[in-house]
Amino acid sequence: MKRFNTDIAIIGGGPAGLAAAIRAGELGANVVLIERDFELGGILNQCIHPGFGLSLFGIELTGPEYAERFIEKVYTLNNIKILLSTMIIDIQDKIIYGVNKYDGVISIKAKAIILSMGCRERTRGALGIPGERPAGIYTAGSAQRLINIEGLMPGERVVILGSGDIGMIMARRFVLEGAEVLGVLEKLSYPGGLTRNVVQCLEDFNIPLYLNHTITGIKGKYRLEGVVAEDLINKKKFSLDVDTLLLSVGLIPENELSRKIGVMLDPRTSGPVVTQDRETNISGVFACGNVLQVHDLVDEVTRESYMAAEGAIKYISSERKVGGIMDVRPGENVRYIVPQRLTLPIEKPLYVYFRPLEPLTDCQIIGECNGKIYSLGKTEYARPGEMIKLRLRKDILDSGSDIKIKLEGEKV
């Protein structure tokens, strides 16, 4: 068995793994970056649409362009060893076991591990739509892969369930490739993805968005022949004659490996519970990107991954001071908060990331700490599809007590 020894092993070579590897490499650590695909870049390679990099680089890039900036950089750093086409199958203590066609079974002994495995899509099974199991039902991301990577067209008459960003982006993509998109159906009363995608993907192409609608039936034995849609307000059912159904109904962090090694997961994010350094409950194991929390913007994935890399460097250089712990908990109207745990002393400006449970306007962000109420800021609107980033005030951090953050506002 081929054995590697390194300072930091990074599992997953998408945007999170790439950023973590670059930051750790630049800070002088030896890094092994492991990717299961034959090339780096992860899901960015199939996200050929623009909209990436505005916040980090100030220019609008497509997914592959964003990825290539990082891929080029990672190959210039000599202290980063890249293992492609390599699947990690187990982790025991800080030894990672993997397999690839060049070396067979390999082991990587690392001082610290960064988990950056990303997420995967919820499937039909998670929704429990009854009916036959014909061909023609895809998650939005698999259809995206078929068109943008494999060069194949999955169907001609399409309906999309769920108004996540990938679903809306694929609606536009199908239309541009000559298919007919009958509509995007959303169970909730508001779209799941970014507003800009409602405008530039649906409205631009006259694709109807049916809010408060879902799909309750599947027709067709071998190939999809139609779906039964339901208006949840008026309780009316109608048929849509389609050969393709795309599901854009949410993403789940891919934490099989994390679970295996005893990483504590937050049921709200389905990702690990982490500190401000993005360290999990297992000392020396860090997590960043969509494996930790499903992000809206890759720019934030990159920033989070820099934090994880810096945390891992601090861990292996044993410069860490060990103080107390403060918990950060979601209060009213808050779906989740990352990081969930702060370790003292806090040496840098500290930001927390959270989402509202449902859309709110005229929104106050309120902190509760040690029985005291703090006004932490306000925002004109808060939407579940758009993560809120908040710098925590020093006086709260100095208190050393647990913090609860809640939102107050008008429901939309």
Added chain:
Amino acid sequence: MKIFTCIVCPVGCKIKIDENGNIEGARCDRGINFVKRELLSPQRTLTTTVKIENGIVKVLPVKSLIPIPKENLRNIVKEVSKISVKAPIRIGDTVYEREGIKIIATRSVEERKDV
């Protein structure tokens, strides 16, 4: 009065413009420029894929170098879908150019070695 949702960045400002041309609700100048363009000639960056021969991937992602008029998107995708390029390709290489519209590669593709 007309209301636009700005698509320049993910914030998605709701921008109002009234009969006298007063613009309200934009958090930055890019939003004001966006509304002006939307009124005169709405433009979008086009992204699609083209065939690539002998590359390590089967299709090459491409985009228009600058945004193009919205009403031309479908026609140009059709035009561009007819072309085929050969690996190796460098990111930024021009793969199509006609009447001021330039389509460039958005990734590099190496030549396939196993053939």
